[in-house]
Amino acid sequence: MSQPIVALSHICKSFHDGEGEHQVIKDLSIALNQGDTVALTGASGSGKSTLLNIIAGFEHPTAGSLKLLGQETSDWQDKQWSEFRHQQLGVVFQQFNLLTPLNVRDNIRFALQLNKLNWDDWCDHLVDNLGLRPLLTRDVEALSGGQQQRVAIARALAHKPALLLADEPTGNLDHSASLEVMSLLTSLAKQQQTCVLMVTHSEVCANYMQSRWHLESGHINQDTQVSSAQTAMQDTVAATQAPTHTSTQTDSQVATQPESSEAV
Ligand SMILES: Nc1ncnc2c1ncn2[C@@H]1O[C@H](COP(=O)(O)OP(=O)(O)OP(=O)(O)O)[C@@H](O)[C@H]1O
Numbered sequence: 001m002s003q004p005i006v007a008l009s010h011i012c013k014s015f016h017d018g019e020g021e022h023q024v025i026k027d028l029s030i031a032l033n034q035g036d037t038v039a040l041t042g043a044s045g046s047g048k049s050t051l052l053n054i055i056a057g058f059e060h061p062t063a064g065s066l067k068l069l070g071q072e073t074s075d076w077q078d079k080q081w082s083e084f085r086h087q088q089l090g091v092v093f094q095q096f097n098l099l100t101p102l103n104v105r106d107n108i109r110f111a112l113q114l115n116k117l118n119w120d121d122w123c124d125h126l127v128d129n130l131g132l133r134p135l136l137t138r139d140v141e142a143l144s145g146g147q148q149q150r151v152a153i154a155r156a157l158a159h160k161p162a163l164l165l166a167d168e169p170t171g172n173l174d175h176s177a178s179l180e181v182m183s184l185l186t187s188l189a190k191q192q193q194t195c196v197l198m199v200t201h202s203e204v205c206a207n208y209m210q211s212r213w214h215l216e217s218g219h220i221n222q223d224t225q226v227s228s229a230q231t232a233m234q235d236t237v238a239a240t241q242a243p244t245h246t247s248t249q250t251d252s253q254v255a256t257q258p259e260s261s262e263a264v
Pocket of ligand 1: 015016017024042043044045046047048049050051
């Protein structure tokens, strides 16, 4: 079996505030492997964003070991963190965080240029599946929230990262747009076996992931039950064919949405 994409071992994280030391993450040992999709849930303030920030290197643990793709990160300098983020990491934020005033195409190109990559068949596949073809020359600030989030997904996946971190990616979207974004995100990540760790407050969105990490009092409770939505998604993905580097496939393959009446 290949090495984990993320391996946390006895990770602790404390912050100092006016009242003293506040331990947010307590002795956390957990791993993410290629193709894993995990919903990270927990009450407000339980440390979900802190955990994502530790994995992305924006925060450093107070104790413990973080390995990314088998490499111990404790002695990484800015250069190694930058290389990891550019080459192996995609991030989707609640606020989209697109580059203005660039257009859709240039936002997607941005992630490629950081890695000296050219636009390839996978980028065409992303654009077509995400319904972005007619929007490529539009300024991103002129798009709707759902459209902007689809651009953010394309940008996050364009360089085929090993790991996608998503922090409440549907938090600014209405119910219908949320379901569409979740369906597309999980389908496209699956096609490249991208590992996904997604913070969400939504039960519906959490059910798109294979498993759940619930953060409470600094510890994680794991629920690895595969949801019915995810099973439906796997069936959908199995029926699609992602392009290889040599493929010229550009047809639209928008994944179907699982039925749900629950608010997102
Ligand atoms: N840089 C920081 N300095 C001090 N305290 C911090 C810092 N970052 C986070 N915290 C504290 O750590 C705790 C966890 O914060 P975090 O943002 O990770 O929670 P969260 O689960 O993502 O919350 P939410 O769901 O509301 O976004 C909070 O009590 C927060 O105030």
